Structure formats: structure tokens, C-alpha cells
Amino acid sequence: MTAAVVTTAAESTTSLVQSVDWLAIAPPVIAAAVALGVLVADLFLAERHKPLLGYVTIAGLVAALAFLVPLRDGDRSTFCVSGPAEACSYTADHFALVIQALVLGGALLTALLSLDDTRKLPAGEYWFLLLSSAAGAALLPAARDLATLVVALEVASLPAFALVGIKRGDRRSSEAALKFFLSSVVATAVMLLGVSFVYATTGTMHLTEIAARLDDVPGQFDTLAKAGVVLTLVGFAFKTAAAPFHFWVPDTYVGAPLPIAAYLSVVGKAVGFSGLILVTVIAFPSYADVWGPAVAVLAALTMTIGNVAALRQSATRARSAVRLLAWSSVAQAGYLLVPIAAAAYSSDEQIGSTVAYALMYAVVNLGAFAVAAVVARTHPGNRISDYRGLYATRPLTALAMGFFLLCLAGLPPGIIGLFAKVTVFSAAVDAGLGWLAVVMAVNVVIALYYYLQWTALLFRAPETAEAAEGATESTPAPAVTRLRVPAPLTTALVLTTVVGIVLSGAPQLVLRFAAVNLF
Numbered sequence: 001m002t003a004a005v006v007t008t009a010a011e012s013t014t015s016l017v018q019s020v021d022w023l024a025i026a027p028p029v030i031a032a033a034v035a036l037g038v039l040v041a042d043l044f045l046a047e048r049h050k051p052l053l054g055y056v057t058i059a060g061l062v063a064a065l066a067f068l069v070p071l072r073d074g075d076r077s078t079f080c081v082s083g084p085a086e087a088c089s090y091t092a093d094h095f096a097l098v099i100q101a102l103v104l105g106g107a108l109l110t111a112l113l114s115l116d117d118t119r120k121l122p123a124g125e126y127w128f129l130l131l132s133s134a135a136g137a138a139l140l141p142a143a144r145d146l147a148t149l150v151v152a153l154e155v156a157s158l159p160a161f162a163l164v165g166i167k168r169g170d171r172r173s174s175e176a177a178l179k180f181f182l183s184s185v186v187a188t189a190v191m192l193l194g195v196s197f198v199y200a201t202t203g204t205m206h207l208t209e210i211a212a213r214l215d216d217v218p219g220q221f222d223t224l225a226k227a228g229v230v231l232t233l234v235g236f237a238f239k240t241a242a243a244p245f246h247f248w249v250p251d252t253y254v255g256a257p258l259p260i261a262a263y264l265s266v267v268g269k270a271v272g273f274s275g276l277i278l279v280t281v282i283a284f285p286s287y288a289d290v291w292g293p294a295v296a297v298l299a300a301l302t303m304t305i306g307n308v309a310a311l312r313q314s315a316t317r318a319r320s321a322v323r324l325l326a327w328s329s330v331a332q333a334g335y336l337l338v339p340i341a342a343a344a345y346s347s348d349e350q351i352g353s354t355v356a357y358a359l360m361y362a363v364v365n366l367g368a369f370a371v372a373a374v375v376a377r378t379h380p381g382n383r384i385s386d387y388r389g390l391y392a393t394r395p396l397t398a399l400a401m402g403f404f405l406l407c408l409a410g411l412p413p414g415i416i417g418l419f420a421k422v423t424v425f426s427a428a429v430d431a432g433l434g435w436l437a438v439v440m441a442v443n444v445v446i447a448l449y450y451y452l453q454w455t456a457l458l459f460r461a462p463e464t465a466e467a468a469e470g471a472t473e474s475t476p477a478p479a480v481t482r483l484r485v486p487a488p489l490t491t492a493l494v495l496t497t498v499v500g501i502v503l504s505g506a507p508q509l510v511l512r513f514a515a516v517n518l519f
Contacts, residue, residue: 021078024092026067027100028138031107034060035131042124050123054115057127061108061134068097068104077144087206089145095518098355099141099274102362106267107134109366112492113259113373121166121257129159129166130263137267141274144282145205146195149275150188153239156271157184160264164256176255183238183248191235197228198283207283214286229287232279233294239272242337243302246330250309253326254319258376261322262369265329266362273336273358277351281343282519292344296436299341303334303443310450315384315457321372322382324450325365328408331447332361338424338440342431352514353427359510360420360503364407367496371401374485374493384454389462398458400497407500409451410444415504423514 038053045052071092079089107130114126136155143149165177199205201221202213217225238245253261280291310327313320339353372382374397379386391398407414410421421444428437503510
């Protein structure tokens, strides 16, 4: 009897030993290691050498992206425990790899946008925080248990609070950081309460095991399980800026440094949607009748509020360009929610539509922020009216901005934007969500107005020539100041433009994710 007990105890202990695949976890580990290296190096570098930290950050992000290549088969898992059914905490499947490429690529472009701006900011802290957030963002899509998911989400979010408020002495920046922090803390508290309810119901943290145990929940725990599912969704709704939990977005984007606003609009959104997809599709498929209608309503509400608010932006208001992009990102979040809602009514393959749309949105939105950074060098107010006549002074930049706006609107020559919207629309129709498809179609038409209005402004005659006092046929209009654009900013703008054009010429590079099961 004693020998049997010892043997059973030994087997139980052995089952807790987890395997570690260092190649599988290389992308987030590299980002985290370079973050620590930058923080330590900042202590010893002279002030004149601090710009080197930016280039070290870029090299680290490129290395993290490079380590995605040997993982391209999407068949590696680590931190696994054996038992009746093996469960892993980290899985480098195709979904994880695509999102990791998105967030690390977005962080890389953010770093390029930031190289010139960090001369006015504490460089070591800035690059450390950016890399730390990128490491958490890269970890999250591969997380396959609730503990890792929550930790990754907070590692991605906490540095972002500091990045938003890193402009010392700027009241607007401090207020934006405080609003972002408070809303995110509330979201985390609500989500943790939901996670605790789910754990109390199932007795496990692994997403696949949660899905299996939620299939057969005892009647007395059914209400607790449903409450856990709903509260977890509410927490992620804050993170994704879904209405009515979107109120922090406009002021946060306006108050943050411009590269960080771009980072939040792409990487921050990708983090929230990745977590939402993991908990709904993998952990909670048994409660699709609960979260499916809820996500569908959130999608309709989010895209409508975002587009209506964007319509109301005044072109002459200070920082109205960034504010319009902020409201546009809220509307785009509504489109991204549609395939997730559709997955509750059909198959997991609908999730690929969200991934495809997110990739398109990431490229063109980062490109739009890159143009905003160019314009801000001569017009610090960054009003929409400041873009009037941009074609006359910077024709290539104006053409790039027009292309990005048309992609967001879903009009040619932004073919990738058009096809991505059609893919999302088809996901709603195929799932039988005809009413949501109609709401989306109406919102796409609404969005056309402010996207086309901004695009047309780029090619109008410069206002300075019209408003020049005493200007006659013999009196030339005042010259427009044109500052040299830093090479890193130009590189970011060129990269996003080239990738956007390539995707419009070969949309299948992205849209193929909409036709396969990524898990």
C-alpha cells in the first residue's frame, strides 16, 4: 500500500515538470532581454551617446522578427504539463505567429517614428518601456492559459501608461496617462473577477481544459460560469476600445507623443483583440450563445459611435487630425469585432477575417500616423486644415496619405482595404448576421464622407496663397517653410507605403488567413 502511494505521488510530481522550447519563446524573450539591456546601458552612456539606444532597440526588434522565420510551421508548444490530456501554456501556432509579426512590426515602425522625438524625452526610459510593452504584446497571442494571458496583457499595458505620460511638464500628456491608467485598471479588475469565476467553475487555467469542462457545468455553477464569461468579455472590451468602453481613446491619443498614439492604435488594439479571440473561441465555445450576441451588439455600437464622432470633428480644432484618427480607430475596432461575433454562429475560420483586416489596418494606420508626424514638423497644431495643399509642398507625402485614407475607406486604389472589408462583410453574412452586415454597410458609407473630405483637402490650393494679404498677380504668395524630414521617419513612411501598395497588388498575401483555421 505504501509503495503504491509513493509511486502515485512520484507520478503526480513528474506530471508537473514543464518542458521549455527556447526557440518557440525566442521573439518575446529577445524583446524583453534587449529592454533590460537598454535600461542598464542608459545608466552608463554619456548624454551624447543616448541616441544609440534607439538603434539598439530597432536591432532588437528586427532580431525578434527574424526568429519568427524558423517557427513558420506553427507546430511548437512549450511549458506543457502531462496528464490525461497534455495542456500547454505557450503555443506558437499560426495565429500566434501572425499576431507576433504584427505587434513586433508595429513596434519597429513606432521606433522609427520615435528616433527624432526622443531627443526631447528621457531616451533610456522611453526605449525600455517600448520594448517591455512589445515583449508583453508578443507573448499574449501565444498564451494558452488564463494566468499567462493576464500577465502578458498587463506587461503590454503597464509600460504604455508611462509612455503616454512621458512628456514631463505637459499637462495634456499627464491627463491622458491618468485617464488611460484609470480605465485600464478598472478593465483589469473586472476581467480578473471574471477569470476567478471561470477558475472557480472549472478548476483549471488552461484554455483547452476550460473549454472541455464548460461543456458539462453542474447546474448550480451555471450562473457563476456565465457571469465569469461576461465579466471577462467586459474587461477585454475596455482593452479593445469597444463602445461604450472607448471613452479613454481620443484624449489618450491626443495627449500621448505621436508615435505612441500610433503604437496604441495598432499594437494596443492587436493585443486586446488577440486576448478576446483566445478566450471566446478557445476557452468559451460552450457559451457562444452568451458572448456571440454580446460581441455582435458591441461591434454595431462601436463602429457607429466611432464614425459619428469622427464626422463631428472640426478641421480647425487643434490636433483634430490625431483626434479624427482616434475616432477612426474606434470605428475600425467595430469592424474587427464582426468576425469574432460571426465565429459564435459558424466556425473558427471566421477569426481569420479579423486577422486579415488587422494586418491591413496596421499597415495603413501606421502610415497615416507617419504622415501626421511629417506634417507636425511644420504645423505643431496638427489640424486637419493644416493638410490643405500638402500636394503642392510634398507631393509624394500627400499621395501616400491619400492612399492610406482610401485604404481605410475601402476604395480603389486601396484595394486591400476594399477586399478586407468585403471579407469581414462576408463573415457576417455567412454566419446569418444579416442585420450586422447592414449596420456595417451603413457605417462604411458614413466613413466615406470624412475620409474623402480629408483626401480632397490634400489636393486643394494651399490656403496661404489664398489668404496672403495684399497678394496680387504681381505679388507672389509667401513661401512655405519646408523642413527636412529625418531619415528614420522617411523610412517608416516608405515602408508602410510600399507594403500597402504590395498588398493592394497582391491582396491574397493577407486575405488567405481568412480562409484557413489558424489554431
